[in-house]
Amino acid sequence: MxxxxxxxxxxxxxxxxxxxxxxxxxxxxxxxxxxxxxxxxxxxxxxxxxxxxxxxxxxxxxxxxxxxxxxxxxxxxxxxxxxxxxxxxxxxxxxxxxxxxxxxxxxxxxxxxxxxxxxxxxxxxxxxxxxxxxxxxxxxxxxxxxxxxxxxxxxxxxxxxxxxxxQPRNDEMFKENPIMDGAVRRGADKVILWLPTYRNEEKDFPTPVLTERQALELNEMLKLRNAKLIVKIHPLQKLSGEMKKYSYIEFVTQEQLNKSEMTVYSLLRAADALITDYSSVYFDFMMLDRPIGFTVDDIEEYKKNRGFVFENPYDYMPGYKISNYGDVLSFIEDVIEGNDRYAKERRELNKKINFYNDxxxxxxxxxxxxxxxxx
The missing domain is CATH 3.40.50.11820 (CDP-glycerol glycerophosphotransferase, N-terminal domain)
Structure with missing residues (x-):
């Protein structure tokens, strides 16, 4: 109607x-x-x-x-x-x-x-x-x-x-649930969660700056480092075909989370780092004080078509700026090695973003x- x-x-x-x-x-x-x-x-x-x-x-x-x-x-x-x-x-x-x-x-x-x-x-x-x-x-x-x-x-x-x-949803990140966290991590030394924003178009692959061929390469790199990448597909995002299965890259839908009695915030709690673009979820993740990578390959186009609430969105994005596959590899490598280059900037901004962290x-x-x- x-x-x-x-x-x-x-x-x-x-x-x-x-x-x-x-x-x-x-x-x-x-x-x-x-x-x-x-x-x-x-x-x-x-x-x-x-x-x-x-x-x-x-x-x-x-x-x-x-x-x-x-x-x-x-x-x-x-x-x-x-x-x-x-x-x-x-x-x-x-x-x-x-x-x-x-x-x-x-x-x-x-x-x-x-x-x-x-x-x-x-x-x-x-x-x-x-x-x-x-x-x-x-x-x-x-x-x-x-x-x-x-x-x-x-x-x-x-x-x-x-x-x-x-926000009520953020309380989930502060709860202790080692069994659920273990089910997410499945023995991985590091877990990176990727949350792409919804795009009003059908996509061949659910993540920006990453092709299916590159995903195969990335999967091998993750395997060697015992690291895991979880991609949570946006509930509204339409995909043109079936997703391939990878051993160290996992694609998760909202329906799968519901069946497991989990939420995105269960995944965030268990993750060592986050990759996203313009999703508000990174404001939430900042409360956990962990590294964030931002895919910004289309930021100028997005600014023109949708727009941002801040004059310069980069001032409110305290993390790695990812524009291509090489940047994805560099960010994940830093996470694995424990290099948190934007920690100070992130902590200062979090004081303005989240009055409560409890x-x-x-x-x-x-x-x-x-x-x-x-x-």
Missing amino acids: NKNVLRLFFKPLTILNKFTAKDSRLIFFYSNLGFRDNVKAMYDYLIEEKFNMGYKFVVSINDYEDYKDNAPENVTFVNNKEGIKYFMKAKYAFYCFGKYPIKPSKKQTVVNLWHGMPLKKIGNMESGLEKIDYNFFTDIVSTSELFNPILMKSFNCNEKQVIITG GKSCERVVAKVFRRHNS
């Missing part, structure tokens, strides 16, 4: 929502891109803390059928169409992918957890999207004062709506959201 038509459909629901009675014991979760990321992390935390013993949970997701038959006590999984009525009844709601374009009533708390602090432009900062209303929440989470004005501009919200809590983001969201709106 056309987005403009969809917004017209939801507009009367904002009025109806104002007059709909709210259930103070109902917590609502929403995602239109799978049950993952910040909304799943928030849900998991509340389940661990047994909030579902005092509240009813309704989880509205596009893949609800994967969860509905094994739901915990007082938890119901529904599709996103059915979820509308529960959203309008809920006192509390959380989302990070998509949303219902329904304004919260004065009796509701709707938290936009989003899915990462931005390097690339999002929302109203994107060209052609300046006039679209993205403010359908009472609160939006941030990681530091650096991002507050960026979020305000991107979502056309005010300063009071932005809360510095850290794995307690979910706890802060609960404290600020539940207590503040009940005071």
Whole structure:
């Protein structure tokens, strides 16, 4: 359905929502891109803390059928169409992918957890999207004062709506899970995780600056050094064919992670280094204080077409700049040898990016959201 038509459909629901009675014991979760990321992390935390013993949970997701038959006590999984009525009844709601374009009533708390602090432009900062209303929440989470004005501009919200809590998904990186970490590492001395950003085009190979032939060469080098490269394919990325299997390069999909009850943050925790491009995930990984390599082969084109929130994105990319296959080899070699050339720069920038580095983001969201709106 056309987005403009969809917004017209939801507009009367904002009025109806104002007059709909709210259930103070109902917590609502929403995602239109799978049950993952910040909304799943928030849900998991509340389940661990047994909030579902005092509240009813309704989880509205596009893949609800994967969860509905094994739901915990007082938890119901529904599709996103059915979820509308529960959203309008809920006192509390959380989302990070998509949303219902329904304004919260004065009796509701709707938290936009989003899915990462931005390097690339999002929302109203994107060209052609300046006039679209993205403010359908009472609160939006941030990681530091650096991002507050960026979020305000991107979502056309005010300063009071932005809360510095850290992102719930990052708490996973601070948990101890040697069994899961061992399953990721599988005896490798070094593990490098590669997280390419989504590109709106079909690709022959999921990583930039690396061809299938070069991957064969790289696999032999990794084998000799007992190092492993894990490539997490973006959930939306389309590939033109089947991926070859390598002994020391592993390609992982979101579906595989879900089946293993793992997340990207399980992989990040176990990784010794990260390769990415313009994905916000590297802001998260900085909290672990490990080397980062940035593929920047198309940065000028990306800046022209999508744009960045900072005038000079390089000022906020504390790591190796990778433009070709040789740079990939050099970065991996440095990781294997323990050479961390950008440690000082990374640590200084992390102080601006992540106000908290403690794995307690979910706890802060609960404290600020539940207590503040009940005071």
